[in-house]
Each structure stands twice: as structure tokens, then as C-alpha cells.
Amino acid sequence: MPKGSCLCGAVTFEVTGPLPPPNACHCSQxxxxxxHYWASTDVARAALTIAGDDRLTWFHASAKVRRGFCSTCGSWLFWDPIGKGTxxxxxxxxxxxxxxxxxxxIHVxxxxxxxxxxxxxxxxxx
Structure with a gap:
């Protein structure tokens, strides 16, 4: 199972199943x-388990997207299209x-x- 964390380890996560191929986003946000540009993989919400989510802060970058980062070390971990399945x-x-x-x-x-x-x-x- 693919696992990861923020820099300080306060937020950890696991993904059930293999990771989909990632993309590199070059948008200004x-x-x-x-x-720099940001590389990420889109996983099904049901496949993602987060521990330490009380340390996550969500920044609403727009009405459609929020960005999750560790409130302790500042590591940016998630890009969340609100209401989508991934x-x-x-x-x-x-x-x-x-x-x-x-x-x-993308967004080149x-x-x-x-x-x-x-x-x-x-x-x-x-």
C-alpha cells in the first residue's frame, strides 16, 4: 500500500491499490x-486514508477547489476538487x-x- 506523510509526520496517509500515473501541473496557483510546478496523482476518495487530519488546514483556492496542508510544518499534501470522486x-x-x-x-x-x-x-x- 503506498504511504506518505508531511515533513514533520503529523499527517500521514495511505492509498489502497496502485497509484495512477501522476501529472505535473504548471498553473500559477x-x-x-x-x-515550482506540482506533481500529483488523482486517487479515489474511498482509496485514501488520512491520519492526523486534525492537523490539516484547508485553503479554499476557489469555490470549486481546496488545498490541504499540514498546519504544523506547512507541507502541501492535497488538491481537493470539492464534490468530485477523486x-x-x-x-x-x-x-x-x-x-x-x-x-x-498540464496547464503549460x-x-x-x-x-x-x-x-x-x-x-x-x-
């Missing part, structure tokens, strides 16, 4: 919150090995001007 989990928070590889880049029309996407993966403008 993800870059501002994470400091939730995005930060790839960097998983304990290795994850046994998955990045599948695509909004990517930062300070870097290039140098792999051959599919790039989606939005």
Missing part, C-alpha cells in the same frame, strides 16, 4: 503554493518507491518563464 495527492509526500512515472504536463500555457519542459511527455495547455 500550484507554482505559488509549492514553489483527490490529488502530492507525489513528493509519498514514501519511496512509488512505482509510477510522470504521465503528462500558464507555466513559469524561468524553466523549460525538457521531456517528451504530452503537454496540455489547460
Amino acid at each position: 500550484c507554482r505559488k503554493q509549492s514553489g 483527490i490529488a495527492v502530492a507525489m513528493g509526500a509519498f514514501d519511496a518507491p512509488t512505482h509510477v512515472r510522470l504521465a503528462m504536463h 500555457a500558464d507555466k513559469g518563464d524561468y524553466y523549460d519542459i525538457a521531456d517528451d511527455l504530452p503537454q496540455h495547455p489547460h
